[in-house]
Amino acid sequence: MTYFLPINISNTLQKVTKLYIREIVSLHDPRFNSKLWKRLQKVIEIKLHHNSTFHTYINGQSERII
Numbered sequence: 001m002t003y004f005l006p007i008n009i010s011n012t013l014q015k016v017t018k019l020y021i022r023e024i025v026s027l028h029d030p031r032f033n034s035k036l037w038k039r040l041q042k043v044i045e046i047k048l049h050h051n052s053t054f055h056t057y058i059n060g061q062s063e064r065i066i
Contacts, residue, residue: 003023003024005020
């Protein structure tokens, strides 16, 4: 599948990113988007450490407070 979006050559990366998310990412289901972001993070070597209230053992500060 191919998408073509008209953009101005002088657009900043931030504008192009917002356009991409608004026009392309929003067209796909959550499963596709999840795979896309996981693959993108792997390609650019970003490791996210998720933290939530249900997993307080991840955050040592929460353990000290409790």
